[in-house]
Amino acid sequence: MAFQRAQLGHGIGLRSKHYARFLSERPEVGWIEAISENFIDVGGRPLAVLEKVRRDFPVVLHGVSLSIGSVDPLDLRHLAGLRALADRIQPAYVSDHLCWGTHRGRYLHDLLPLPYTEEALEHVASRVRQVQDFLGRQILLENVSTYAAFRGSTLPEWEFLAGLAERADCGILLDVNNVYVSARNHGFDAREYLSGIPPDRVGQFHLAGHSDRGTYLFDTHDAPVADPVWELYAAAVRRFGRVSSLIEWDDQVPELERLVEESRSAAAVEARELAAQEAA
Amino acid sequence: MRLAEAQDLFAALVTGEGPVDPAAREALLVGDGELSASERARIYSDMYLFRLVAALREDYPLLARLVGDEEFFSIGSDYARAHPSHHPSLARLGAHLPAYLRGRAGSRDDLTDLAALEWARAEAFVAPDEEPLGEDALGSLGEDAASARFRLVPSVRLLSLEHDAAALWAELEASRAPEAPRRSPVSLLVWRKGFEVFHTAVSAEELCALSAVQRGAALGEACAAFAALPDPAGAALDAIASWSGEGLLAGIDR
Numbered sequence: 001m002a003f004q005r006a007q008l009g010h011g012i013g014l015r016s017k018h019y020a021r022f023l024s025e026r027p028e029v030g031w032i033e034a035i036s037e038n039f040i041d042v043g044g045r046p047l048a049v050l051e052k053v054r055r056d057f058p059v060v061l062h063g064v065s066l067s068i069g070s071v072d073p074l075d076l077r078h079l080a081g082l083r084a085l086a087d088r089i090q091p092a093y094v095s096d097h098l099c100w101g102t103h104r105g106r107y108l109h110d111l112l113p114l115p116y117t118e119e120a121l122e123h124v125a126s127r128v129r130q131v132q133d134f135l136g137r138q139i140l141l142e143n144v145s146t147y148a149a150f151r152g153s154t155l156p157e158w159e160f161l162a163g164l165a166e167r168a169d170c171g172i173l174l175d176v177n178n179v180y181v182s183a184r185n186h187g188f189d190a191r192e193y194l195s196g197i198p199p200d201r202v203g204q205f206h207l208a209g210h211s212d213r214g215t216y217l218f219d220t221h222d223a224p225v226a227d228p229v230w231e232l233y234a235a236a237v238r239r240f241g242r243v244s245s246l247i248e249w250d251d252q253v254p255e256l257e258r259l260v261e262e263s264r265s266a267a268a269v270e271a272r273e274l275a276a277q278e279a280a
Numbered sequence: 281m282r283l284a285e286a287q288d289l290f291a292a293l294v295t296g297e298g299p300v301d302p303a304a305r306e307a308l309l310v311g312d313g314e315l316s317a318s319e320r321a322r323i324y325s326d327m328y329l330f331r332l333v334a335a336l337r338e339d340y341p342l343l344a345r346l347v348g349d350e351e352f353f354s355i356g357s358d359y360a361r362a363h364p365s366h367h368p369s370l371a372r373l374g375a376h377l378p379a380y381l382r383g384r385a386g387s388r389d390d391l392t393d394l395a396a397l398e399w400a401r402a403e404a405f406v407a408p409d410e411e412p413l414g415e416d417a418l419g420s421l422g423e424d425a426a427s428a429r430f431r432l433v434p435s436v437r438l439l440s441l442e443h444d445a446a447a448l449w450a451e452l453e454a455s456r457a458p459e460a461p462r463r464s465p466v467s468l469l470v471w472r473k474g475f476e477v478f479h480t481a482v483s484a485e486e487l488c489a490l491s492a493v494q495r496g497a498a499l500g501e502a503c504a505a506f507a508a509l510p511d512p513a514g515a516a517l518d519a520i521a522s523w524s525g526e527g528l529l530a531g532i533d534r
Contacts, residue, residue, distance in 0.1 A: 037368055037369040037370070037371075038369070038371070040368075040369065041408070042406040042407075042408070043406065043407055043408040043409035043410075043434070044405055044406050044407060044409065044435070044472060044475055045405070045475035046406055047409065048475065065368035065369070070287065071283055071284040071287055075368060078368040100287060103287060103288075103291035104291075105366060106364045106365060106366060107364075107365040107366065107367060107368060108291065108294060108295070108328065108365075109328075109331055109332065109335070109365060109370050109373075110294065110324065110327060110328060110331065112290060112294065112324065114283075115281075115283065115286050117283070119282065119283050120283050123283060147315075147320050147323040147324065148290075148309050148310070148317070148320035148321060148323070148324065149309065149310045149320075150281075150286060150308060150309060150310070151307060151308065151309065151310055152281050152286065152308075187312070215314045215315050215319075216314065216315060216323070218323075
């Protein structure tokens with residue numbers, strides 16, 4: 001079994017603040033990520049913007065409500081909506097998060113952490129296979145920022161994620177900021193995390209800003225990428241090679257030009273690291 | 281601890297609903313010198329209501345402006361507890377807020393009606409697309425018009441309100457201080473034309489006719505709503521011409 005990495009370059013997220021700009025112009029980025037739930041079963045301006053964006057760029061559909069780790073049954077109605085959207089948009093990837101967010105039929109609308117146990121690993125792998133069968137395509141799962149860890153965990157997160165990718169034959173969306181945030185919050189080594197992730201499973205990177213709340217880091221997506229995260233991203237490029245990257249900025253969203261500039265910074269870091277590798 | 285039990289406990293910690301034995305919390309989560317297990321759980325529970333109320337604010341910006349941050353957070357968090365989300369999209373969270381406000385004491389009597397208008401506009405904004413009929417479509421109706429059934433574009437929403445929420449909406453949109461609420465029943469039509477959402481006051485008779493059309497009634501039956509007016513046929517023709525001109529009609533089934 002294998003995972004095929006798509007080379008999309010460096011992209012940004014589609015946010016409602018920029019809808020008018022996307023309708024009238026084509027920003028200089030490689031690709032666009034759209035939040036799946038914002039476009040399932042909708043029409044009007046949001047759908048028109050997404051279709052225009054799709055004509056201009058490769059698009060990745062990134063979900064927040066798959067709840068792949070929940071013990072609740074999979075929401076087949078949601079999956080049918082996602083499949084219809086993917087059929088319409090023909091995304092380069094469909095991705096979501098390694099977490100859970102539903103409980104007894106209720107959506108908690110959060111990316112909640114899992115205990116990293118053999119039971120959870122088998123449970124999530126089985127559900128990823130179901131989802132992939134339903135959608136007729138591989139998905140990518142993203143590591144989330146976490147603020148709590150379970151006493152019952154028997155595996156480090158990176159072993160869980162790597163094992164999941166192999167067992168379920170899915171891809172990994174490696175959020176470099178989330179690795180950094182979780183490493184700080186739980187006291188593990190972010191570079192050891194990278195070393196535990198199999199390069200042939202990584203299809204995409206996320207980069208984002210976070211906030212320092214004194215006793216912990218919080219994944220706020222409301223600021224530029226922090227310097228230590230750029231350094232970790234450089235390390236990720238050295239390990240994983242050329243991987244499509246995305247700048248996430250969801251709160252206090254700046255003008256489009258600032259997002260494009262941040263995406264160019266990612267391209268520059270990648271170019272620098274790949275050139276240094278080649279020279280060596 | 282099994283995964284299902286861990287998620288039961290963690291969900292109780294996140295939502296703050298139901299007591300969680302501190303010993304069970306300590307058995308569930310790791311605490312350390314920086315943050316105890318309780319403090320780590322609190323990060324999630326604080327985020328939970330904050331995120332839900334922020335999502336409601338997206339759909340009810342004028343209600344939030346009218347009542348202010350403190351009352352809106354109180355409304356939003358009470359509502360979120362009373363109406364847990366059962367939809368994958370946060371944009372659907374506020375679907376029951378207008379009805380919920382009807383049974384809740386608030387700072388004004390017209391909050392329910394303002395919320396109903398904001399929700400109708402939010403729904404119309406993202407309603408599925410369907411191309412409206414051209415202006416010449418009515419010309420083909422002919423003698424069997426009474427038995428024809430109109431299909432409305434999916435964005436159409438019909439509101440029968442106790443207060444003039446359209447006037448309140450306009451005041452708040454213009455950042456003017458709204459007047460004190462006064463009972464003044466109004467019928468509102470909400471729809472989308474292109475990407476833009478509109479609302480307008482219509483007569484009670486026209487709202488009744490549109491409701492009948494939306495339910496699938498034949499045109500003759502729907503237009504019975506105008507029967508008590510001095511010129512029922514004229515009123516019906518004016519209304520139908522207006523529906524066509526505003527792009528409300530998506531199809532005619534005979």
